[in-house]
Amino acid sequence: MAPLVHNLGHSSHTDAFLAFLIGIGFGFFLEQGGFGNAVKLAKTFYFKDMTVLKVMFTAIIVAMTGLIFMDQFHMIDLSLIWINPTYLWPGIVGGLIMGVGFIVGGYCPGTGIVGLVTLKVDALFNILGALVGMAITAEIIPFIYEWWTGSLIGKRITIPEYFDISPGIVGFLIILIALGLFVFSEVMEKRSGHKE
């Protein structure tokens, strides 16, 4: 049963190589989606080119549906899968700061990397900025450590667990929301005269 790393017993070298291969796929589809171009990314926030929302929500519902079905068919042990911890306030504040960074700089770290390797100079500046921002934040975190590790709702808490609804129903609702966003995106692009 997956995740494979827990029962194949392969070496850390094999694991690193698989990470490398998966990364190639990640970088390829990010760049193919147009995420190497900051202007294309930012146009999402003006409802002129909704590529970001379309690619992101398609990816989320594909992977989510895959995990839900694999769990149902006992093909994967979800207790061995990484689930992001829920620290409420750091999650809210960090998210808000990232959102400001997104509209100011145009890239996020992953998209900045594909921008950099396709030779976008603005992506280089964005990544340098991110490294400096992280270095500064690492000096601040010890001073706000109690706040940063407080408001823990759960180390592995999910929406289905928190609201006590089955994952299938939550997944179905998220697919409906995604489809609604896709329709909205197509309408907005048509209105703004975006042609692809």
Next chain:
Amino acid sequence: MKLFTKSNYMNPYIAGVGLGLVLLAAFYVSGNGLGASGAMMRTVVIVEKVISQAHVDSNIYLSKYGGGDKNPWDAWLVFQVIGVLVGGIISGIFGGRMKVEINHGPKITKKRRLVFAFLGGGLFGAGARIARGCTSGIVLSGGATLALGSWVTMVCLFIPAFGLAYFFRKNWI
């Protein structure tokens, strides 16, 4: 539905399916989702270790990555990000987008774009450390596992991005 758009990008829904399958493969093979900013943080710690190991050891946050003999680059995520570099190049060659350029809105100078790129990157980096991940690790990976906190952060990320867009419109459109 055409596989490629007129401007030679992949159809966004098809690229999304590809990305989703890569993410699913990551969970299936390793139990990890995808990430990006964590590898950048580890690179910061590598540099700080060269400058002052004592400083890394004395900082509760930095020491988790590089305290003592720990090699910050010895992590699944770092190898995955090396793959992202290669995958981005393959796609860029394939799409004819390997070009030295500065992308910016028509109303601003290149210099202004670079200043804002740096500042925006700084904010994004800071936010990613506070939230414990970025768009890849939280929005994509946490989105797919239905992690409660990831969805909270996702909503919080999009509020200022859309809400402040008006004030930064000169930069982009």
